[in-house]
Amino acid sequence: MNSVFRLLSGCVAGALSLTFAVAVQAQAAFPNKTITIIVPYTAGGTTDLLARSVADVLRAQGGQTVVVDNKPGAGGSIAGKMVVNANPDGYTLLMTSSGINSVTPVVYKDFNALDGLAQVSVLVDVPFVVSVHKKFAAQNLKDFVAYAKKKPDDIRIGNASKGSHGHLTQLLFDKAAGVQLLSVPYKGSVPSLNDLLGGHIEATIDNVGVIKPYIDTDKLTALFVTSKNRSPALPQVPTATELGVPFDSTAWFGLAAPRNTPPAIVKQIRDMVAKGFEDKAQQDKLVQAGLTPVFGTPAEATARTKAESASLGKLAETLSLSQN
Structure with missing residues (x-):
């Protein structure tokens, strides 16, 4: 009986060892x-x-x-x-x-x-960047916040869609700055940008990569980026924290x-x-x-x-x- 038990134990141990070896070999070969x-x-x-x-x-x-x-x-x-x-x-x-x-x-x-x-x-x-039309009354973050506080709900800010990270970032900014912007959700970046360029909304929040061409060609004014550090794609644009609004969301x-x-x-x-x-x-x-x-x-x-x-x-x- 003992010899049978030892034989079975050896077989089980051998099988387990083989399985482990195969698993290790497969993992090592990845x-x-x-x-x-x-x-x-x-x-x-x-x-x-x-x-x-x-x-x-x-x-x-x-x-x-x-x-x-x-x-x-x-x-x-x-x-x-x-x-x-x-x-x-x-x-x-x-x-x-x-x-x-x-x-x-x-x-x-x-x-x-x-x-x-x-x-x-x-x-x-x-990173996101908040931008405004070149003819908008507020062309920097300080004036933008002052305008929003003076005229609550008068700044319509576009985003790519309701519940998008950009939309949520805008809500976090509102809380940090003590303002209440009017969120305008779109189905993507293009219609939001078209409305901003056409003067139908006052601002937009979107990815740096989307807005960069319009900043580079002086069609829009970038107020700030939402990241902790400046974006290497727009190194001239300060963060919100640099400008006195301690918040970031990327x-x-x-x-x-x-x-x-x-x-x-x-x-x-x-x-x-x-x-x-x-x-x-x-x-x-x-x-x-x-x-x-x-x-x-x-x-x-x-x-x-x-x-x-x-x-x-x-x-x-x-x-x-x-x-x-």
């Missing part, structure tokens, strides 16, 4: 097959272009095929759920964002970014994997991407697009996601956002 990056937006946008740059870097670093798969819709939750439900082996990744992590779960209750995703990295920050794009993806693989993906973007030419392309390179660690991305899910998520819940 990547050894095609990686898919799922993008929650249509092709051609900033997130899609960034995803394709990340794909190029991973392809060069890992020597494997990297596919970009666009799955837009439902505030990013369609793409998000695909990754949440994917095999946690590092071969299915999500191009994520501050909005998808903090606002989308408020609207689409069947998607929980905090519970379902392992954050790989905050790739880039996406959108970001990042990379995530399914929860329970081995931490070693998560770190390896992040390190591969960060190494690939050490190239100055690559970073200059990001800056010209209005993006601030970050390429933070998984721990930093996780901490930021948790903090913003609490702050921005709570603010989004007050807006009665719908799925339309």
Whole structure:
């Protein structure tokens, strides 16, 4: 009996050892097959272009095929759920964002970014800039705040959509500055900009990359950027904090994997991407697009996601956002 027991024990131990060895070997060999990056937006946008740059870097670093798969819709939750439900082996990744992590779960209750995703990295920050028409009475932040306090609700400020990170940032600015601007949501940046240029609204808040061409050609006046530090794409534009309004809020794009993806693989993906973007030419392309390179660690991305899910998520819940 003892000999049988010892034989069975040896077989079990051998099987476990073999399984562990295979798992370690598979992890050590990562990547050894095609990686898919799922993008929650249509092709051609900033997130899609960034995803394709990340794909190029991973392809060069890992020597494997990297596919970009666009799955837009439902505030990013369609793409998000695909990754949440994917095999946690590092071969299915999500191009994520501050909005998808903090606002989308408020609207689409069947998607929980905090519970379902392992954050790989905050790739880039996406600062906002508040701008006004060149003929508007207030051409700097001090005068803008004074005007808003003197004439409550008289400043109409456009944003890309209700509940967007830009919209939430504007509400955070209102609180910090002690003003109440009239939020005007649009379906995207273009109609908001057209109305601002046409004099139908007084201001707009949008990504630096969107507004930069209009600042560079002197069609709009940039009052401030919403990030902690100045944007390298608009170094001449001060932050709100520099001008006496202590507040900051910055959108970001990042990379995530399914929860329970081995931490070693998560770190390896992040390190591969960060190494690939050490190239100055690559970073200059990001800056010209209005993006601030970050390429933070998984721990930093996780901490930021948790903090913003609490702050921005709570603010989004007050807006009665719908799925339309």
